[in-house]
Amino acid sequence: MIRDALSxxxxxxxxxxxxxxxxxPFFWMLSTSLKTPNEVMLMPPRWFPxxxxxxxxxxxxxxxxxxxxxxxxxxxxxxxxxxxxxTTLLAAYAFSRLAFWGRDVLxxxxxxxxxxxxxxxxxxxxxxxSKLGWIDRYEALILPWTASVFAIFLLRQHxxxxxxxxxxxxxxxxxxxxxxxxxxxxPITRPALVTIVLLKTIGSWNAFLWPLIVTNSRxxxxxxxxxxAFTTEAGTAYELLMAAxxxxxxxxxxLFLMLQRHIVEGLSRAGIKG
Amino acid sequence: xxxxxxxVTMRFGxxxxxxxxxxxxxxxxxxxxxxxxxxxxxxxxxxLAGLYRPTSGEIRFDxxxxxxxxxxxxxxxxxxxxxxxxxxxTVFDNIAFPLRMQKVPKAERQERxxxxxxxxxxxxxxxRKPAQLSGxxxxxxxxxxxxxxxxxxxxxxxxxxNLDARLRLEMREEIRRIQRAVGITTVFVxxxxxxxxxxxxxxxxMEGGRRQQxxxxxxxxxxxxxxxxxxxxxxxxxxxxxxxxxxxxxxxVFPDGTRxxxxxxxYAGLDDELPVTVGIRPEAATVQAPDEIRxxxxxxxxxxxxxxxxxxxxxxxxxxxxxxxVLRLLVPAHxxxxxxxxxxxxxxxxxxxxxxxxxxxxxxxxxPDDAQATRRVG
Numbered sequence: 001m002i003r004d005a006l007s008x009x010x011x012x013x014x015x016x017x018x019x020x021x022x023x024x025p026f027f028w029m030l031s032t033s034l035k036t037p038n039e040v041m042l043m044p045p046r047w048f049p050x051x052x053x054x055x056x057x058x059x060x061x062x063x064x065x066x067x068x069x070x071x072x073x074x075x076x077x078x079x080x081x082x083x084x085x086x087t088t089l090l091a092a093y094a095f096s097r098l099a100f101w102g103r104d105v106l107x108x109x110x111x112x113x114x115x116x117x118x119x120x121x122x123x124x125x126x127x128x129x130s131k132l133g134w135i136d137r138y139e140a141l142i143l144p145w146t147a148s149v150f151a152i153f154l155l156r157q158h159x160x161x162x163x164x165x166x167x168x169x170x171x172x173x174x175x176x177x178x179x180x181x182x183x184x185x186x187p188i189t190r191p192a193l194v195t196i197v198l199l200k201t202i203g204s205w206n207a208f209l210w211p212l213i214v215t216n217s218r219x220x221x222x223x224x225x226x227x228x229a230f231t232t233e234a235g236t237a238y239e240l241l242m243a244a245x246x247x248x249x250x251x252x253x254x255l256f257l258m259l260q261r262h263i264v265e266g267l268s269r270a271g272i273k274g
Numbered sequence: 275x276x277x278x279x280x281x282v283t284m285r286f287g288x289x290x291x292x293x294x295x296x297x298x299x300x301x302x303x304x305x306x307x308x309x310x311x312x313x314x315x316x317x318x319x320x321x322l323a324g325l326y327r328p329t330s331g332e333i334r335f336d337x338x339x340x341x342x343x344x345x346x347x348x349x350x351x352x353x354x355x356x357x358x359x360x361x362x363x364t365v366f367d368n369i370a371f372p373l374r375m376q377k378v379p380k381a382e383r384q385e386r387x388x389x390x391x392x393x394x395x396x397x398x399x400x401x402r403k404p405a406q407l408s409g410x411x412x413x414x415x416x417x418x419x420x421x422x423x424x425x426x427x428x429x430x431x432x433x434x435x436n437l438d439a440r441l442r443l444e445m446r447e448e449i450r451r452i453q454r455a456v457g458i459t460t461v462f463v464x465x466x467x468x469x470x471x472x473x474x475x476x477x478x479x480m481e482g483g484r485r486q487q488x489x490x491x492x493x494x495x496x497x498x499x500x501x502x503x504x505x506x507x508x509x510x511x512x513x514x515x516x517x518x519x520x521x522x523x524x525x526x527v528f529p530d531g532t533r534x535x536x537x538x539x540x541y542a543g544l545d546d547e548l549p550v551t552v553g554i555r556p557e558a559a560t561v562q563a564p565d566e567i568r569x570x571x572x573x574x575x576x577x578x579x580x581x582x583x584x585x586x587x588x589x590x591x592x593x594x595x596x597x598x599x600v601l602r603l604l605v606p607a608h609x610x611x612x613x614x615x616x617x618x619x620x621x622x623x624x625x626x627x628x629x630x631x632x633x634x635x636x637x638x639x640x641x642p643d644d645a646q647a648t649r650r651v652g
Contacts, residue, residue, distance in 0.1 A: 165358035168325050173419070174346035174375035183371075187362040 033057070033242035040238045053239065060230070060243040068219060069226035076141045076211070076222055077204040083146025084200050085193070091147075092155035093181050097167060107156075114149050126213060140214040141222070145204060151196045158192040159185060194262040202252055223248045275336050275349070275426035275459050276301050277322065282331035284317050284483075291317040293483035294331070297644075299461065299476075304453050306474030306491075307463045308506070314483040315463045319429050322461060324348050335427070346375070348427070351420030351458075355432040357412045359404040365391075365415050366400040372423045390418040393452060410441045414448070421456060428453070430462035434469055446473055467507050471495070476644065479503055488644045499641045501634035504553045504627055510591055513554045513601045516631060521546035525573055526628075528552075530597035534621065535573040541628055541637040550637065553627030556591070556604045561611060562618045576601065576619040580611050594619055 032040060033056055035049040060066075094100070095107050125144055126135075134140045162185065170180040186193065208224040215221055227248065230241040277299040284292040292314040299305050307315040320326040321333060324345035332339050340348055359368050369390055373383045391397045394414040404412055413433065420428060433449060434442045450473060453460050464470050470477050471491040479486045479494070479502075487499035491507075498504035504512045517526040517534070526534040534552070538544050564577070578601065582593035590610040594601045594617060601619055611617050628637040 163356060163358065165354040165356055166360065168320075168323075168345075169352065169354060169358035169360075169419075170371075171325065172323060172345045172350060172352045173372040173423075175371075179375070184360055184362075188360075 029242045029246055032238055033240075033246050035239050037237065037239060056239050056243040057247070060240040060247075063237075063240060064226050064229040064244075065218060066223070066226060066244065066247070069221055069223045072141075072220060073205060073222040073224075075138065076207075077201055079138075080142045080145040080204050081197055081200045083142065084148050084151060085197060087147040088151040088155050088196060089181065089186070089193075091152045092159050093177070093185065095152065096156045096159035098177070110149050111153060114153075122209070122213065129214060135214055136216045136220050138220075141211055141220070144210070145207075148196075148200065151200070154196060155189065155192055158189045162188055191262055194259055198255070198259055201255060205252055277427060277459060277461070278332075278334040278337075279318070280332040280334065282318070282321065282328045282333060284314070284321060284326060285329040290329075290483050292321070292328075295480070295483070295485055296331075297478055297485060297488050299459060301459055302457050303459055303475045304450070304473065305459075305461045306470035306477045307461060307480065308467060308470040308477050309465065309480035309486075310506075311465055313480040315465075315480050316431060317483075318480070319431055319461060319463050322427070323350055323352050323429050349423070349425045350427045350429055351423060351425035352429040353413070353416045353420050353431065353433055355435060357404075357416040357436075359412055359415055359419070361404050363403070364400065365396065365402050365404070365407070368404070368415055369400075369419045369422050372419065376423065386422055387418075390422045393421070393455060394418045394448070408441075409437050410445055413437065413445055417449070417452060421452075421458070426459065428456075428458045428460040430460065432463055432465070434464070434466070442469075449473065468509060471507065479506060485643075487641075489642045493642050497636070497638060497641045498553075498627065499636050499643050501551050501553070501629040501636075504629070504636075508555065510556050510602050510604070512627070513556065513603075515552045515554070515599050515601075517550055517552050519544050519546065519548045519550055519628075523573075526550065526552055528576075528598065530599075532576055532596070533573045534576075534623075534626075536623060536626060536628070540639055542639045543630070544628070544637055549631035551629040551631050551634070553629065554601065554621050555625060555627075556602050557589075558625040559601070559603055559619050559621040561592070561594070561603060561605050561609075562620065563611065564616050564618055574620055574623070576621075578617060578619060580613055580615045580617055583610060583613060 031048060034052040034054070035046070035056075036051075036053055039046060039049055095103060129135055129140045129144070132139075134143075166184060166188075167180055170184055175183065206224055207222070211222045211225045212228075215225065227241060227244055230237045230244065279295050279297045282292060282295045283290055295314070295318060307318055309315045317326060321328050324340070324343060328341060333341055335348065345352075360371065363371065366387055369387045370383050373386060378386070387400075388397070391400055394417050396411060396414045396418065399407060399411060399415075404415065407415065413436075430449070434445055437445055446469065449460075449462075462473070470479075474491055476488060476490050477494055478488045481502055487494055487503045489497075489499075494503060495507050498507065501514065505514065515528060517528045519525075519536075519538075520527050521538075523533075524536055524538050526536055528534070544550075576594070576596050578594040578596040580592050581595045581600070584591045585607065588607060589604040590607050592603055592605055592610065594603060603619065605611075629635060630637060
């Protein structure tokens with residue numbers, strides 16, 4: 001009993017410390033966003049602002065067209081997530097359920113591309129897109145991100161764990177491949193799909209380098225790129241940057257809270273069923 | 275529906291899982307595909323379903339070649355070993371799925387699902403998910419789903435192997451009842467000879483991708499076409515002893531010198547000095563105390579020692595050690611000799627099975643094999 005209580009206490013203590021450390025940057029962001037410019041630079045730093053400067057949020061919004069950035073971010077995130085979901089479903093199904101010539105070699109090649117670091121692809125991708133005349137357009141922001149080898153791999157493994165007899169049964173019952181994919185495979189592997197969507201959405205929402213490279217005009221910028229507006233030759237307006245950043249991460253936090261149950265389910269199920 | 279297999283072969287790479295299989299299943303029959311694992315019985319079932327395409331040979335449904343007809347257009351229903359119920363759908367939706375694929379209107383769908391649920395007696399479970407059902411209930415749902423399309427051929431892959439012993443007996447009767455009620459031609463795969471014997475109208479027994487024999491269960495038990503069939507059917511299994519046939523005096527001579535007189539007339543090819551395997555069913559011999567043998571000549575019995583006994587209800591299974599070889603025999607429980615007793619074993623001569631030692635074929639002239647089929651005749 002006592003040992004139980006002790007070990008429980010230790011566990012919760014460690015979790016509390018770990019959770020606190022995780023939350024610290026968020027707290028610092030919120031705290032900074034409510035400070036005056038002078039207070040931001042104060043040494044030693046102050047944990048809490050003397051007076052909450054809610055005005056910072058208004059000012060931040062006036063400094064850059066955040067409405068436009070938001071629209072861009074939403075368009076890019078939604079479309080690239082949707083695109084990735086479709087390509088992933090089709091590819092994972094083909095690699096796990098269809099028999100075609102060269103399937104396994106092709107899949108190995110696909111996995112091989114995961115070894116290539118993303119930075120190496122920046123230049124060739126940019127050149128390709130510029131030849132297509134897509135620089136500074138939504139195509140450039142979305143299309144290169146509508147397929148993910150990792151997602152295909154992840155979903156394929158989940159598909160493989162679904163008994164083969166189910167697809168046989170569906171065929172005997174008169175369901176074609178698309179029907180079977182939609183009505184049986186997708187519902188069964190929903191936790192994995194939620195994980196994929198969530199990872200993609202976060203990645204896409206937070207993407208910085210690529211949107212920065214392929215956009216020139218203000219109108220095409222996404223939120224993370226837009227945050228650079230607070231950095232000028234004269235320095236960085238940290239309190240405004242933090243106010244804007246707090247606004248940028250808000251949708252992701254809401255999304256996470258909404259899907260939290262599915263993520264935990266997906267992870268725990270991955271553990272049991274493999 | 276009448277189902278014909280005509281020299282059907284299925285190769286996976288270099289391996290012939292099914293090798294020149296021919297057989298005809300009559301309309302309304304319940305056929306058991308029996309054999310050890312890897313004998314090609316499941317492959318045969320999958321070819322009937324259209325999930326595998328035979329490498330060569332023809333499969334005909336009511337005279338029409340169906341080799342290239344996809345599963346959904348073959349009018350078949352299939353039940354898989356693990357039932358393959360859609361885990362995210364309720365029982366109702368599972369049974370309705372094939373109808374939904376056929377675009378059957380909702381009202382009719384409802385009616386037909388209910389009709390099937392009543393047939394397999396699961397009306398009260400329609401709202402549940404498969405995970406909330408017992409094995410037997412899942413099996414019933416799978417059967418209902420396979421029959422709801424009103425197929426003409428029902429295929430069952432090891433239908434009872436995932437159930438516990440008691441439930442197996444129950445579902446055995448249920449499958450028989452449902453099959454009778456619907457009157458559908460049914461083929462089921464099993465490796466359990468008892469299951470095949472009790473359930474089938476006829477058994478097609480396979481080994482190494484080839485047909486060993488195709489006949490009614492009792493016929494097959496009484497007149498096995500080969501040593502393999504004789505050994506596969508029956509529990510406890512048949513006793514097999516090596517011997518030579520001696521024309522002089524019509525006797526089988528065993529290695530230990532025991533001689534057994536045999537009437538050669540029902541056998542074909544029983545040449546002098548032919549090495550044979552003699553099969554004696556455990557129930558086809560009587561066991562006596564040695565002092566009773568004086569009246570007998572010396573060509574009708576074995577002498578041995580009771581080495582083991584096991585009570586299995588009405589009968590007792592005993593093992594008699596001979597000078598060379600052993601016999602496992604069933605004797606009435608109240609006549610069981612004690613352990614260690616010297617006994618005389620008198621086989622029933624009319625129920626002896628003789629097989630050619632070299633290839634295991636039965637030597638009896640009358641070994642029915644229904645489909646010495648379509649093409650092999652002549």
